Structures are given as structure tokens and as C-alpha cells.
Amino acid sequence: MLIQRQVRLAWLLVLPTLLVVVFVAGYPLAQVFYWSFFKADIALVDPPELVGFENYLFLLRDPDFREALWNTVKFTIFSVSIETVLGLAIALIIHSNFKGRGLVRTAILIPWAIPTVVSAKMWQWMLNDVYGVINVIGVKLGILSQKVAFLARPELMLPAIIAVDVWKTTPFMALLLLAGLQLIPDELYEAASIDGATRWQQFWTITLPLLTPALLVALIFRTLDALRVFDVIYVMTGVNSATRTLAIYNRQNLIDFQDLGYGSAISVAILIITFVFVILYMRSIGREALR
Amino acid sequence: MKRTLFWLNRGLFYFLVVFVVVYSVFPFYWAVISSFKPSSGLFSPDPSFLPIPFTLEQYRNVFVGTAFGRNLLNSLIVAGGATLLSLVLGVLAAYALGRLRFPPKNAVLYIVLSMTMFPQIAVLGGFFVLLRQVGLFNTHAGLILSYMLFTLPFTVWVLVGYFRGLPRELEEAAYVDGATPVQTLLRVMLPLTGPGLVTTGLLAFIAAWNEFLFALTFTVSDVVRTVPPAIAFFGGATPYEIPWGSIMAASVVVTVPLVILVLVFQQRIVAGLTAGAVKG
Numbered sequence: 001m002l003i004q005r006q007v008r009l010a011w012l013l014v015l016p017t018l019l020v021v022v023f024v025a026g027y028p029l030a031q032v033f034y035w036s037f038f039k040a041d042i043a044l045v046d047p048p049e050l051v052g053f054e055n056y057l058f059l060l061r062d063p064d065f066r067e068a069l070w071n072t073v074k075f076t077i078f079s080v081s082i083e084t085v086l087g088l089a090i091a092l093i094i095h096s097n098f099k100g101r102g103l104v105r106t107a108i109l110i111p112w113a114i115p116t117v118v119s120a121k122m123w124q125w126m127l128n129d130v131y132g133v134i135n136v137i138g139v140k141l142g143i144l145s146q147k148v149a150f151l152a153r154p155e156l157m158l159p160a161i162i163a164v165d166v167w168k169t170t171p172f173m174a175l176l177l178l179a180g181l182q183l184i185p186d187e188l189y190e191a192a193s194i195d196g197a198t199r200w201q202q203f204w205t206i207t208l209p210l211l212t213p214a215l216l217v218a219l220i221f222r223t224l225d226a227l228r229v230f231d232v233i234y235v236m237t238g239v240n241s242a243t244r245t246l247a248i249y250n251r252q253n254l255i256d257f258q259d260l261g262y263g264s265a266i267s268v269a270i271l272i273i274t275f276v277f278v279i280l281y282m283r284s285i286g287r288e289a290l291r
Numbered sequence: 292m293k294r295t296l297f298w299l300n301r302g303l304f305y306f307l308v309v310f311v312v313v314y315s316v317f318p319f320y321w322a323v324i325s326s327f328k329p330s331s332g333l334f335s336p337d338p339s340f341l342p343i344p345f346t347l348e349q350y351r352n353v354f355v356g357t358a359f360g361r362n363l364l365n366s367l368i369v370a371g372g373a374t375l376l377s378l379v380l381g382v383l384a385a386y387a388l389g390r391l392r393f394p395p396k397n398a399v400l401y402i403v404l405s406m407t408m409f410p411q412i413a414v415l416g417g418f419f420v421l422l423r424q425v426g427l428f429n430t431h432a433g434l435i436l437s438y439m440l441f442t443l444p445f446t447v448w449v450l451v452g453y454f455r456g457l458p459r460e461l462e463e464a465a466y467v468d469g470a471t472p473v474q475t476l477l478r479v480m481l482p483l484t485g486p487g488l489v490t491t492g493l494l495a496f497i498a499a500w501n502e503f504l505f506a507l508t509f510t511v512s513d514v515v516r517t518v519p520p521a522i523a524f525f526g527g528a529t530p531y532e533i534p535w536g537s538i539m540a541a542s543v544v545v546t547v548p549l550v551i552l553v554l555v556f557q558q559r560i561v562a563g564l565t566a567g568a569v570k571g
Contacts, residue, residue, distance in 0.1 A: 003392055009472050010393035017384035017447060018399070024439045025406050028417030035416065042419060090311055093304075100308065105561075106554060107312040110319055113553040115501035117519040118542040122322045125535050131334050133321055167318065175561055228410035231503040235523050247412040247504075254416045255508055267413045278408045 032271075036264035042254060048261075055265035065266065067241065068249035074158060075245060076226040079165045083222060084215070086166065087173025092207075094174070095181045108171040116168060120235035123164045127151055154242035161243060165232055169225070173218050180214025181207070224277055228270070246270050319546070326350070326540040333536050349536035350544075358513035359541060362521040366545070368431050369506075369517055370499035373438035374492050381446030382488070386476050388447070389454030390462065400451070406444040411504055414440065422509055429511050437505045442495040449494075453487035454480065490559040497549060518545050 036055055040048035059065050090108060094101050111119065126133050129149035138144035150160040184207065192202045230247040237243045239252050250270060254263030325333060326349050327342035353359050388396055418437055419428075427433030457480060465475040481488075503519040510516045522545070525538045553560055 006392045006472065007394065010387035010391040013383040013387035013391075014393070014399060017380045017403075017443065020380060020439050020443060021402060021406060024418075024436060024443075025409065025414065028414040028421050031417030031420050032414060035420070042416065043423075044420070089307075093307060093311060096304075098304070098308070104308055104312055106557060107315040109553050109557060109560075110315055110550060113497070113549045114319060114546050115503075115519055115549070117501070117503050117523050118322075118546050119318070121522060121538050121542055122318050125325065125539065126318060126321060128535070131336075131338065131535075133338060136336075136338060167314070171315070179561075224408060224410075228412055230412060231519075234503075234507075247410070250412050251415060251504070251508070254419070260416055260420070264416050267416060270410055271413045274408065274410050274413070278405065 029271075032264045032267045034264075035260050036268050038261045040260040041258045042260040042263070043258065044260070051261065055262045056268075058262065059265050059269060064241075064244075064249065065269075068244050068246050071158065071243060072227060072229070072245040072247075075162060075165075075229055076223060078159075079162045079169075079226050079229075080219065080222045082162070082166050083170045083173045084219060086170045087218070088177055088211075088215075090170065090174040091177035091181055094178055108174055110171075111168050112171040112175075114168070116231040117235055119168050120164060120232045123160075123167070124151065124236050127160055151237060154240075157237050157240065157242045161233055161236055164236065165226075165229070168232070169222065173222060176218040176221070177211065177214055180211045180218075183214075184210045220277060220280060224274065227274060227277070246273075319550075322539045322542050322546075325536060326543045328536060330536055349540040352534065352537045353540045353544065358516075359518075359521060359544075361513055362516055362518045363545070365431065365515055366500055366517040366519075369434045369438065370496050372431065372435040373442050373499040374496040376435065377439060377442040377446040377495055378488060378492050380443060381450050381491070382476075382481065382484075384447050385450035385454050386480065389451040390457075390476075390480070391472065400448075403444045403447050406440065407448065409440065411440065415504070415508060418505075419508065428509060429515050431515060434505060434509055434515070434517070437509060438499045438502060441502075442499055445498070446491050446495055449491045450484065450487060453484045453491075457483055486559065490556065490562070493552060493556055493560065497552075500545075500549065 035048070037050060037052060038048040039051045039054070040046070090104075094105055094108075114122075127135075127150040129135065129147060129152065132150075134150075135144065135147040139147060148156070150156050188206050188210075189202055192206060197205070228247050229245055230251070233243050233245060233248055234251075239248055239256070244252070246266070247270070250263060250266040253259045253266060257263075324340070324342050327345050327347070328339075329344060329346045329348055332339060332344055384399075387393055388400060393399075422428040422433045422437070425433075427436065461479055461483070462475055465479045470478065501519065502517075503523070506517045507520040507523070510520070513521070518541075522538065522541050525534065525541060
């Protein structure tokens with residue numbers, strides 16, 4: 001009797017959340033799938049026309065989509081791998097005992113706390129071709145032979161954006177990895193030291209293997225984030241063929257071109273790409289968390 | 292020899308430490324400095340690393356004769372509304388999922404978890420159509436609703452963790468005293484999750500405060516538009532003139548409260564962030 005009442009109460013408490021989930025995720029998602037089979041404008045002014053798989057067939061032949069996919073892959077691989085290595089280095093630094101480690105931990109939280117749009121603007125100003133501090137310092141120290149228009153030269157745009165993303169998101173990576181490092185018992189290192197293992201050997205045989213779960217979580221997290229990158233690119237270079245990623249291309253079709261049909265097809269493609277990573281994610285940690 | 296090596300190591304280590312700190316802090320420092328310089332100081336071939344000459348002119352330009360004050364208010368309304376709504380809904384759901392007997396618990400948790408993985412862009416078109424259908428396009432309520440997509444699952448997920456961590460005995464004692472489950476939640480469990488609520492709310496607020504894509508797409512007028520798109524489109528008198536000083540001033544205005552919050556709640560944020568990430 002009591003149990004039945006508890007179950008009923010639980011349903012009642014979960015219901016509002018479930019309703020919101022259906023309304024903000026389920027329904028829009030269903031719309032996206034539905035409209036991907038139509039030729040329609042986003043204001044739905046003209047009557048939509050059912051076109052079957054035409055949008056998807058177009059997507060497979062669309063060179064702009066391929067370019068956007070390639071830009072996204074480049075951005076993801078470079079930003080995530082640099083962030084992982086840098087984040088691990090910073091996590092190791094903070095993890096070791098020294099005076100002022102609290103200060104370092106506080107300092108790295110600053111990039112994380114800054115809104116992406118603001119950090120993009122800040123760096124846009126620092127990378128300014130004439131008055132930007134990076135050009136000024138670079139020329140003064142002789143690193144740059146002359147001032148560089150980082151955000152106007154197509155071959156430099158994506159690297160510049162990756163640098164900004166690395167600055168903004170490495171702290172998150174470092175904090176996740178630091179949490180993982182703190183789970184490794186000190187006794188292991190003590191035992192290894194007694195056995196005569198060098199710091200370097202300890203890193204490869206103790207730290208890295210035991211950090212793998214945390215590393216995996218952080219990697220998948222950052223990868224999912226990088227795959228949908230939008231803000232930093234939209235603010236720093238706008239819609240530009242050298243930096244147009246999937247998310248940018250998707251919004252361009254939906255909003256700028258008002259093309260609900262083709263835009264929805266791109267959304268479905270992004271969902272499928274994300275889904276592969278979500279499965280990976282669920283497999284690696286979902287089960288353990290739900291225990 | 293060994294001693295020299297030790298100091299060399301030590302020196303290299305502290306060099307790295309200083310480098311990490313400078314790398315993290317300098318861009319923000321530069322934005323702050325830039326916001327206090329007059330245009331002549333900004334557009335100079337040899338910019339000063341201190342705010343000399345000092346002026347508040349850029350801040351005046353941000354607020355006087357612009358919609359920026361309104362944008363700030365909008366951001367407060369939208370981020371505050373989204374945070375409150377997801378905390379209220381999240382507490383109820385998390386209590387049921389974390390403490391009560393509820394057979395489809397795992398299914399619900401999976402649904403919530405999969406929502407956190409969702410790329411916002413993938414529902415942009417559907418949400419656009421939805422908001423126009425229900426007449427919430429370019430309204431605060433519409434934007435708050437769209438933010439539920441990421442604040443609600445995050446809140447539920449983290450709070451389930453907090454509820455699970457509470458000792459069973461407390462609940463049993465309350466039941467023995469004749470309390471109903473709802474009374475137990477409100478009088479016993481909720482006060483204990485206070486710190487968790489603060490952290491979760493803070494992280495949800497920051498996420499909503501910083502959001503750009505939905506704000507850019509679902510608002511068109513400054514009456515509703517929040518700060519991130521406003522900063523992205525901050526224009527000068529002519530298209531050729533980018534008012535970097537004012538942009539930096541506006542950036543500092545929206546970032547300083549966040550940086551202060553983060554520094555004050557540092558320990559909790561780090562814990563909440565890692566808990567949220569590890570669990571979803």
C-alpha cells in the first residue's frame with residue numbers, strides 16, 4: 001500500500017520535468033525530422049511541399065556541407081588534442097604540492113568563467129592586425145617579422161580560433177583531470193619510489209593508466225562540445241568558408257537562407273554524428289553512473 | 292651538481308607556474324586595461340600596459356544612449372527565470388529519482404542524460420517553428436523555455452547525486468514521526484541539499500547567462516535581446532569604425548560579476564562541475 005503510494009507520488013514529481021522535456025526536446029526534434037522531408041521556408045509562408053529524401057540526396061552531393069564537415073573535424077581534432085595535453089600538464093602542475101597552488105587554480109578558472117562571446121571579442125581585439133597587443137609584442141620581441149592579419153587570412157583563421165578555444169576550455173579539462181588525479185592513492189607512488197621507479201616511469205605506469213577513465217570522460221565531453229562549436233567562430237569570423245563548421249552552416253541555411261527543409265536535413269546529419277559519440281559515452285560511463 | 296639540478300628543476304617548475312597564470316589571466320587583464328583607455332590610448336602603435344591615461348569615457352559610451360542597460364536586464368530576467376524554473380522542477384524530479392521507489396527510474400535518467408548530450412543546433416529549426424506556433428518568438432518566456440533544454444537536465448542530474456548522498460536514517464526518522472514524503476522532502480531533505488542547490492543554481496545561471504545561439508536566433512529586438520548577442524553586434528558610428536574600447540567596457544561589465552561569483556564559490560563550483568561532468 002505504502003509502496004504504491006510512493007510510486008504514485010514519484011510519478012507526480014517527475015511529471016512536470018517529463019512534460020518540459022517532451023515540449024522543449026521531443027517536439028522540436030520531431031519537427032526537425034518531419035521538415036527534413038519537405039521543401040519549406042522557415043516562416044512557413046508558402047505551402048510546404050513533400051519531397052521525400054531529396055534534401056538528404058542533396059546533402060550527400062553538397063560540396064559546402066563536405067567543407068563544413070571537414071572544418072568541424074579539423075577544429076575538433078586540433079582543439080581537443082591540444083586541450084587534453086595542455087589540460088593534463090596544468091592538472092599535474094596543480095596536483096603537485098607547492099606554494100601558491102590555490103592561486104593557480106583560481107587563475108585558470110577565469111577563462112572558464114568568461115562568456116564565450118566575450119572571450120571571442122577579447123581575442124579579436126588582441127589579434128587586431130594593427131593595434132592588437134599580440135602583433136605589438138610579437139614584433140617587439142622579433143617573433144613576428146611584421147604585423148599579421150590573423151583574422152583576415154583564410155589559412156590563419158581556423159588556427160587563431162582554435163587558439164582561442166584552447167584558452168577558454170583548457171581549464172575545464174584541467175579541472176576534470178585534476179579530479180581524476182586526486183583519486184589515485186599516494187601509496188602507489190610511495191611503493192614505486194621505494195622500488196626505484198623514476199618520476200617519468202611513475203607517470204607512464206601509474207598516473208596514465210589510472211587516469212584513463214577520467215581522461216576518457218573529459219575527451220568525449222570536449223569532443224561533443226567541439227563538434228557543435230558555434231559561438232567563437234560566429235563572433236570572430238562570421239560566416240566564412242575557411243571557418244564554416246557544421247553548426248554555422250546549419251544556422252546559415254535555416255535562418256539566413258530561411259530553408260527549413262535542407263536546414264533540418266543538416267540537423268539530422270549532425271544528430272547522427274553526435275549519436276555515435278553519445279553511444280560511446282553511455283558505454284564508457286553511463287552504466288557506472290546509473291548503478 | 293645535484294643541488295644545481297634541484298634548483299634548475301625548481302626554477303623551471305615555477306617558470307611553468309608563472310606562465311600558466313599569465314596565460315590564463317592576461318587576456319582578461321588586457322580587456323580591463325583597454326576598457327579604461329581613451330581611444331587615443333587604444334589605437335596607438337605603442338600601447339601602455341597600464342590604464343594610462345585613465346578614462347571612464349568607454350563605460351559612458353556603453354550605457355548612455357544605447358540599449359545595453361536593457362540587454363543586461365533581459366539577461367538577468369532570462370538567466371534568473373531559467374535557473375529558478377529548473378531548480379523547482381529539478382528538485383521535485385531529483386527527489387523522486389534519487390529517493391523514492393520508482394520503477395522506470397533508469398529510463399527517465401537515460402532520457403535526461405541524453406538531453407544533456409543534445410547539440411542545441413540540432414533543434415534550432417524545430418524550436419524556431421514551435422516558438423512561432425505558440426506565439427513566444429522574441430519573448431522572455433520563449434527564451435527561458437528554450438534554455439530548459441540544457442539547464443533542466445543538468446539540474447536534475449546533479450541534484451539526483453546530492454539526494455542519493457544523504458543518509459537513509461534521516462528519512463526513516465521522519466517517516467517514523469509520521470511525516471508524509473512531501474513533508475520529508477520540504478522539511479528534512481531540502482534544507483540538507485542547500486549547498487547543492489546553490490552550486491547547481493549557480494552553474495545553471497552561468498550557462499544561461501552566457502548562452503548565445505538561441506539568444507541570437509529567438510530574439511530580434513533589444514526589448515528582449517540578452518547581452519551576448521548585443522556584444523557580438525556592438526557597432527560603431529560607421530561600419531568601418533569598431534568601438535573596441537566600448538566593446539571591452541561592455542565585456543568587463545558582464546564578466547566581472549561572473550568572475551567574482553566564481554572566485555567566491557570556487558571550491559563548490561569545481562566540485563559541482565566535476566560531479567556534473569562525470570555523471571552527465
